[in-house]
Amino acid sequence: MSEEKKITSSSDQKVNPIKDFISGGAGGVCAVLIGHPLDTIKVRLQTMPQVTAGQAPLYAGTLDCATKIIKKEGPLGLYKGMAAPLTGVAPIFALSFFGFGVGKKIQQNNENEQLSTSQLFYAGAFAGVFTTVIMAPGERIKCLLQIQEGSNAKYKGPIDVVKHLYKEGGIRSIFKGTAATLLRDIPASGMYFMTYESIKKYLTPADSPNSDPGIFTTIFAGGMAGVSNWLVGMPPDTLKSRLQTAPEGTYPNGIRDVFKKLRKEEGLKALYRGCAPVMIRAFPANGACFVGYEFAQSALAWAFPNW
Numbered sequence: 602m603s604e605e606k607k608i609t610s611s612s613d614q615k616v617n618p619i620k621d622f623i624s625g626g627a628g629g630v631c632a633v634l635i636g637h638p639l640d641t642i643k644v645r646l647q648t649m650p651q652v653t654a655g656q657a658p659l660y661a662g663t664l665d666c667a668t669k670i671i672k673k674e675g676p677l678g679l680y681k682g683m684a685a686p687l688t689g690v691a692p693i694f695a696l697s698f699f700g701f702g703v704g705k706k707i708q709q710n711n712e713n714e715q716l717s718t719s720q721l722f723y724a725g726a727f728a729g730v731f732t733t734v735i736m737a738p739g740e741r742i743k744c745l746l747q748i749q750e751g752s753n754a755k756y757k758g759p760i761d762v763v764k765h766l767y768k769e770g771g772i773r774s775i776f777k778g779t780a781a782t783l784l785r786d787i788p789a790s791g792m793y794f795m796t797y798e799s800i801k802k803y804l805t806p807a808d809s810p811n812s813d814p815g816i817f818t819t820i821f822a823g824g825m826a827g828v829s830n831w832l833v834g835m836p837p838d839t840l841k842s843r844l845q846t847a848p849e850g851t852y853p854n855g856i857r858d859v860f861k862k863l864r865k866e867e868g869l870k871a872l873y874r875g876c877a878p879v880m881i882r883a884f885p886a887n888g889a890c891f892v893g894y895e896f897a898q899s900a901l902a903w904a905f906p907n908w
């Protein structure tokens with residue numbers, strides 16, 4: 602590979618966690634704009650009230666849930682709770698890509714060393730730990746806002762949620778679901794970055810100008826990264842959403858109690874409830890994320906060629 606290729610291709614250029622931080626933030630904004638409506642449907646399906654035999658569930662599936670939300674709350678109902686992810690997701694993605702950069706750097710023996718597939722997984726898993734401190738409270742606020750309906754709304758917005766939670770149970774209540782978030786994000790984030798880097802490398806022809814993967818490869822590799830993230834992340838995510846939206850005291854032993862109750866009352870397949878909107882969102886949202894990320898990387902390489 603030529604020296605020029607090493608400098609200009611985002612996967613081959615030297616690892617720079619600060620550039621990753623900025624580009625990851627840009628990617629996060631793109632992901633929220635494209636993916637939030639489907640995230641709302643996912644949380645509604647995951648947390649809808651249980652039904653007894655013979656009773657119809659509140660939502661029959663993804664399409665039914667989307668139709669009912671639009672009918673009852675208008676199209677903006679799908680964008681409910683977006684202020685929190687928009688202000689939260691950009692820093693989370695920024696931190697996540699930064700953590701991935703650091704995770705790669707600490708495994709390299711020299712700055713030009715290419716990492717193996719499993720090393721890319723470890724770097725991604727490391728990024729999963731990095732983001733938890735803002736991911737866990739961010740998810741708690743987002744889920745509580747997403748499950749409220751129309752006139753029964755308990756919270757006015759993200760700040761109001763934080764105030765309520767703090768009053769109810771202090772900092773501990775705001776951080777409820779941290780272990781569940783780690784259980785989700787360590788393997789999911791490992792899969793995410795490993796999948797993106799592997800597919801991108803595989804599909805980028807060696808003779809492509811500047812080793813540029815091209816927009817279609819970026820969308821496909823990013824989309825598949827999102828899908829693999831959720832294939833492993835979905836079961837702990839369901840437990841997390843239930844724990845974080847349950848009234849105080851419902852699950853005294855945390856995620857273990859949520860799991861026991863779910864297995865007993867609904868069976869293990871309930872762990873994948875809400876899977877369709879997650880997967881439908883994951884592909885376009887993460888495809889958009891990596892387009893934003895790669896665009897920002899190229900812009901930074903152009904603006905600061907020696908950085």
Ligand SMILES: CC(=O)O[C@H](CC(=O)[O-])C[N+](C)(C)C
Nearest residue numbers: 694697790793827830883887
């Ligand atoms: C939970 C989450 O934000 O996952 C990201 C993928 C997605 O669909 O939003 C992955 N990552 C946190 C690694 C950026």
